[in-house]
Amino acid sequence: MKIICQKSDLVSAINIVMKAVPSKTTMSILECVLIDASSNEIKMTANDMELGIETKVTGTIVEKGIVAIDARVFSDIVRKLPENEITIDVASNFETLITCEKAKFSILGKSGEDFSYLPFVEKDRSVYLSQFTLREMIRQTIFSVADNDSNRLMTGELFEIHENELKIVALDGHRIAIRKVELKDSFGDIKVIVPGKTLNEISKILTGGIEDEVQISFTKNHIVFEFDETIVVSRLIEGEYFRIDQMLSSDYNTKVVINKRELLDCIDRATLLIKEGDKKPVILYINDKTMELKIQSFIGSMDEEIDIEKEGKDIVIGFNPKFLIDALRVIDDEQISMYLVNPKAPCFIRDDEGKYIYLVLPVQIVTVS
Amino acid sequence: MKIICQKSDLVSAINIVMKAVPSKTTMSILECVLIDASSNEIKMTANDMELGIETKVTGTIVEKGIVAIDARVFSDIVRKLPENEITIDVASNFETLITCEKAKFSILGKSGEDFSYLPFVEKDRSVYLSQFTLREMIRQTIFSVADNDSNRLMTGELFEIHENELKIVALDGHRIAIRKVELKDSFGDIKVIVPGKTLNEISKILTGGIEDEVQISFTKNHIVFEFDETIVVSRLIEGEYFRIDQMLSSDYNTKVVINKRELLDCIDRATLLIKEGDKKPVILYINDKTMELKIQSFIGSMDEEIDIEKEGKDIVIGFNPKFLIDALRVIDDEQISMYLVNPKAPCFIRDDEGKYIYLVLPVQIVTVS
Numbered sequence A, B: 001m002k003i004i005c006q007k008s009d010l011v012s013a014i015n016i017v018m019k020a021v022p023s024k025t026t027m028s029i030l031e032c033v034l035i036d037a038s039s040n041e042i043k044m045t046a047n048d049m050e051l052g053i054e055t056k057v058t059g060t061i062v063e064k065g066i067v068a069i070d071a072r073v074f075s076d077i078v079r080k081l082p083e084n085e086i087t088i089d090v091a092s093n094f095e096t097l098i099t100c101e102k103a104k105f106s107i108l109g110k111s112g113e114d115f116s117y118l119p120f121v122e123k124d125r126s127v128y129l130s131q132f133t134l135r136e137m138i139r140q141t142i143f144s145v146a147d148n149d150s151n152r153l154m155t156g157e158l159f160e161i162h163e164n165e166l167k168i169v170a171l172d173g174h175r176i177a178i179r180k181v182e183l184k185d186s187f188g189d190i191k192v193i194v195p196g197k198t199l200n201e202i203s204k205i206l207t208g209g210i211e212d213e214v215q216i217s218f219t220k221n222h223i224v225f226e227f228d229e230t231i232v233v234s235r236l237i238e239g240e241y242f243r244i245d246q247m248l249s250s251d252y253n254t255k256v257v258i259n260k261r262e263l264l265d266c267i268d269r270a271t272l273l274i275k276e277g278d279k280k281p282v283i284l285y286i287n288d289k290t291m292e293l294k295i296q297s298f299i300g301s302m303d304e305e306i307d308i309e310k311e312g313k314d315i316v317i318g319f320n321p322k323f324l325i326d327a328l329r330v331i332d333d334e335q336i337s338m339y340l341v342n343p344k345a346p347c348f349i350r351d352d353e354g355k356y357i358y359l360v361l362p363v364q365i366v367t368v369s
Helices: A007-020 A071-080 A131-139 A196-205 A260-273 A321-329 B007-020 B071-080 B131-139 B196-205 B260-273 B321-329
Strands: A002-006 A032-037 A042-047 A051-057 A060-063 A065-070 A085-090 A095-100 A103-108 A125-130 A156-171 A175-195 A213-218 A222-227 A230-235 A254-259 A282-286 A290-296 A300-312 A315-319 A335-340 A347-350 A356-360 B002-006 B032-037 B042-047 B051-057 B060-063 B065-070 B085-090 B095-100 B103-108 B125-130 B156-171 B175-195 B213-218 B222-227 B230-235 B254-259 B282-286 B290-296 B300-307 B309-312 B315-319 B335-340 B347-350 B356-360
Touching (some): A032 A071, A071 A095, A071 B260, A125 A131, A131 A175, A131 A196, A175 A321, B007 B051, B007 B085, B032 B071, B065 B071, B065 B085, B071 B095, B071 B103, B125 B156, B125 B175, B131 B156, B131 B175, B254 B260, B254 B300, B260 B282, B260 B300, B321 B356
Antiparallel strands (some): A002 A060, A002 A085, A042 A051, A051 A230, A095 A103, A213 A222, A222 A230, A300 B103, A347 A356, B002 B085, B051 B230, B085 B095, B125 B213, B175 B356, B213 B222, B335 B347
């Protein structure tokens, strides 16, 4: 095999497929990127068996062929070469010569016969979304995915399509994040659980804007994202997702309208007084026109007042500050509405149009008033 | 004590004195910053007994007094407060109230009576240098300081003044870095060893340009840097520094003139093939018009050719690539001159004006030619 590509094209492609190269594995073939120039186009593929990514590379094929190369070594070499044409020349024993200007690297490749290609996926059902929207929806929910494996369902996000609405849900037992978006057309009902890791990686390579589309297809076991010159295939998480609707309620005893930035900055400051592992809650004293926030730890204490608009009863309620911060950070609205029932019931932050719902469970507090 | 300062002024001051707050200590008073508003100005001081820093803060003194506060907590709080006036109000029990707009923090301070003030230093001998020059000279030598304590002299840099020349020297047993600068006036002979840590911290707070001066004073046991509103006092390392002159020689058998950027990029690429802990040398084959660089490891091999101008004999010599990279990175010249004697003798990189000398010891190589 012999191909010639611009450095910048190789770097873009390897950056994309690297997202499917596992950092630790006992199978060295999984640490490889496959360069396939056996047909009339150059394709790069990486596949860790859960997540597979394939992307096309612009370049010239001088001699057809295939090679599997250690992805990290290849990526490091390409990145450090001068900004110019790079020639990749593979001998019959898979010794791979990478040359650029006067620099010559030689590394040993593999035949690629052990390499797992992406599964072939029959795309019977597809939806289209802007790359920007998908990236945003992932960012606005992914923090609520559980970060340990004790409940596998919680490590993924629900993708639910009903008619022309896509709903994405993440939850970890302490909070729920829900984002909804309207699709251009109506589709049949779809309900799948996509691994959080897949979504994290996808959101890093979805660099397109609001005009650039991503096609999402579903099969029994896989979800497929296609955009630009790239295909991402991921296994789904098996099982039935939690019944979210039962957890949501629109009843409330207190409604608070507050400036998001002021609330976020205030809670952010409060967390200064909490060292890692120390589970001090931030306590919200909600009165007629003000919310007073207090936190107390062995370092010291803080209190601060924020002007609010309030409907309903006064309430004193405590939260893990991190959970409030995570939700507030991804809401773009300047004013937000919080809905509260009592100090032991979940707090909802949601908009009137139903584009987002963030549920946060309170923590028990001992108040001396 | 009660003082009022702008947030930005407090942040600048705490950033400066934090450099003298140790990260780990058993004496909690060392982790404190002293805020001294007992006279007509506000001073902040930190002192880890090796290195002490004092700086003035602009602000209003409402009530005179002194307090010692945990430096990290204070720094975190001030940094997160809104950009506005901050009031620091200390009660007689040293409970310290820090308020800004509607945010109120309360932390417990200390009396400051255990705090070690900066040693009083009689400044009989001082030199003046631009802040920019001192910062550059530190950057251009500090990497050659030994990073472990096995030889205490090697953890510092020699500051040697002879007539109107300041020479700074760092060495670690494998290499030497020397920078010289001309002073405006002549001084008596001075020869002191300044801790590398002090110089690292100083170079971070010396933000001034070529027009801004720093005054450097010397006593038997201390070096004092004064600039802007800040005083830095550091202990010196006791002992007699290595005799550098014996190690320097101007004899050579081969002189190479080479483009610095090309050489640096090439060696930088070569290091890709070396994993941490793997001590593979980069081998330079110096011929009439070209230098060929080769490196070989279990990952693969690289070779590259660079055009050079050469005087004297051909030579094959091996180096630890890191040592060459460190020196090349801090030389600003486009073309550099390398002087070589034989494959076992040190290589010198130096300019004709004598502003810098970098000595790097070669490593033994087994060549198959």
